[in-house]
Amino acid sequence: MKNKANPEGYLFSRRYTNYVFILLFLLYMFDYVDRMIITSLFPFLKAEWLLTDTQCGMMVSAVYWSIVLFTFPISILVDRWSRRKTIGVMAIIWSIATAAGAFTRSFSHLFATRTAIGVGEAGYAPGGSAMISGMYPLHKRAWMMGLWNASIPLGSAIGIAIGGIIATHWGWRHALGIVAIPGLIIGILFLFVKDYKTVKIEKPAVPEELKLSKTESSGEPASKIKAFFQKPVIKEFIRKPSLIYTYFAMAGVVFTTSSLLTWLPSYFHRVQGIPESTAGLKSSAVMLLAIIGAPLGGYLSDRWRKTRVNARLLFPTITTLLSGLILFLAFTVFQNQIQYALLLSLGICITAFISAAGAVTQDLVHPGLRAVSYAIAVVVQNLIGASLGPIVMGKISDLTNIQTAFSFLPIALIISGILFYLGSRHYEKDMDLVAKIELEARD
Numbered sequence: 001m002k003n004k005a006n007p008e009g010y011l012f013s014r015r016y017t018n019y020v021f022i023l024l025f026l027l028y029m030f031d032y033v034d035r036m037i038i039t040s041l042f043p044f045l046k047a048e049w050l051l052t053d054t055q056c057g058m059m060v061s062a063v064y065w066s067i068v069l070f071t072f073p074i075s076i077l078v079d080r081w082s083r084r085k086t087i088g089v090m091a092i093i094w095s096i097a098t099a100a101g102a103f104t105r106s107f108s109h110l111f112a113t114r115t116a117i118g119v120g121e122a123g124y125a126p127g128g129s130a131m132i133s134g135m136y137p138l139h140k141r142a143w144m145m146g147l148w149n150a151s152i153p154l155g156s157a158i159g160i161a162i163g164g165i166i167a168t169h170w171g172w173r174h175a176l177g178i179v180a181i182p183g184l185i186i187g188i189l190f191l192f193v194k195d196y197k198t199v200k201i202e203k204p205a206v207p208e209e210l211k212l213s214k215t216e217s218s219g220e221p222a223s224k225i226k227a228f229f230q231k232p233v234i235k236e237f238i239r240k241p242s243l244i245y246t247y248f249a250m251a252g253v254v255f256t257t258s259s260l261l262t263w264l265p266s267y268f269h270r271v272q273g274i275p276e277s278t279a280g281l282k283s284s285a286v287m288l289l290a291i292i293g294a295p296l297g298g299y300l301s302d303r304w305r306k307t308r309v310n311a312r313l314l315f316p317t318i319t320t321l322l323s324g325l326i327l328f329l330a331f332t333v334f335q336n337q338i339q340y341a342l343l344l345s346l347g348i349c350i351t352a353f354i355s356a357a358g359a360v361t362q363d364l365v366h367p368g369l370r371a372v373s374y375a376i377a378v379v380v381q382n383l384i385g386a387s388l389g390p391i392v393m394g395k396i397s398d399l400t401n402i403q404t405a406f407s408f409l410p411i412a413l414i415i416s417g418i419l420f421y422l423g424s425r426h427y428e429k430d431m432d433l434v435a436k437i438e439l440e441a442r443d
Contacts, residue, residue, distance in 0.1 A: 066118025146298020
C-alpha cells in the first residue's frame with residue numbers, strides 16, 4: 001500500500017511520520033507510568049488504610065475494567081471520526097484522573113480515580129495501532145509496532161521505580177501528582193498533529209461484501225458509528241480464525257505480564273526482605289529489559305515473514321512457550337541470583353510476542369476497521385487477562401502466599417502458545433480475505 005505523495009509507502013514525509021511516532025511512543029509510555037505507579041505504592045497504602053492484597057489488586061484491575069467497558073465504543077470513534085482528536089482528549093483525561101488520585105482520602109475514592117484513568121486510556125492502544133499501521137508501509141509494521149510497544153515496559157519500569165522513591169521521600173500523593181504532568185502536556189500537543197482521512201464504509205450493495213468508497217473527511221461522530229453496525233462489517237472479524245485465536249492468545253500473555261507488573265515488587269519485599277524502594281527498582285529492571293523484547297520481536301518476525309508468511313504467529317508461539325518455561329524455573333526451581341537472572345531474561349522474552357501479534361490484528365482487517373480490531377484484542381486481553389491477573393494473584397496470595405501465587409502463572413503462557421500456533425495455521429488463508437485500500441493523508 002503506497003501513498004501517491006510518498007512512493008516509499010509512508011503516509012507523510014518520513015521526518016513528520018517519525019515525529020508523530022515519537023509523540024505516540026511518549027503517550028504510551030506515560031499511559032503505563034500512570035497505570036503502574038500504584039503498584040509501588042501498595043506498602044504505603046496498606047500501612048495508611050490497612051488494605052488487603054485483594055483490594056490492592058483491585059486498584060490495578062479497576063483501570064482494566066474501565067478499558068473493557070469503554071475501549072470498543074471509543075475505538076469506533078477513532079476509526080470513524082478522528083484519531084488525533086480522540087487520542088489527545090484521552091491523554092488529557094487519564095492525566096487529570098491520575099493527578100486527582102493525590103487528593104483522595106479513602107480506598108473507595110482512590111479506586112474511583114483509578115477507574116477514571118481506565119476511561120481515558122480505553123481507546124489509546126487501538127488508536128495508536130491504527131495510526132502506526134496507516135503511517136508506515138506493511139513490511140515495517142511489526143517492527144514499528146514493536147518499537148511502539150517498547151514504551152509499555154519502559155513506562156511500567158519508570159512508574160514502579162519512581163513511585164517508591166518519591167513516596168519514600170515525599171509521600172505517595174506526590175508520586176501521583178508528579179507523573180500526571182507530562183502526559184497532559186503531550187496530549188495537548190497531539191491535538192495538533194496530522195491525521196489520515198477516515199476510510200468510509202457504506203451500506204453494501206452486494207450481500208456478504210463490504211462496499212468501500214475511498215475516504216471521507218467530514219461528518220459527525222454519531223453518523224460514522226452507525227456505519228459500523230452492518231453484518232458484513234461484523235463478518236470481517238468472525239470469519240477469520242487466526243484473528244480470533246490471536247485475540248485470546250494475547251489475553252493469556254497479558255494475564256501473566258500484568259500479574260508480574262503488579263506483584264513482583266511485593267514478592268521481592270516479602271520473600272527476600274528487600275526495602276520497598278529497592279524492591280521497586282529491582283522489579284523495574286526486569287520490566288525495563290522488556291524494552292529489548294518488543295522491538296526485537298518485531299524485527300525478527302518481519303524478517304522471518306519474508307520467507308514464511310505466517311511468521312507473525314509462529315514467532316509468538318515460540319517466545320510464549322519459552323517464557324512459560326523460564327517462569328516455571330524461576331519460581332519453582334531456582335532462587336536468589338539464578339532466579340533473578342531468569343527473570344531478567346523473561347523480561348526480554350515475554351514481550352517479544354506483542355509486536356507480531358499486534359501487527360496481526362492490523363494485517364487481517366480492512367484499513368477502516370483497524371482501531372476496532374485492536375479494540376477487540378484489548379477487550380479480550382483486559383477482560384480475561386489484565387483485569388483478572390492482579391486480583392486473582394492477590395486472592396491466591398491472601399489464601400496461601402505470594403510464592404504459591406506466582407507458581408501458577410506458567411499455565412497461562414502454555415495455553416497462549418497453543419492458541420498462537422493454531423492461529424498460524426489459518427493466517428495465510430485469512431490474509432487473502434483482506435481488502436487492499438490505499439490511504440490518503442489529511443492536510
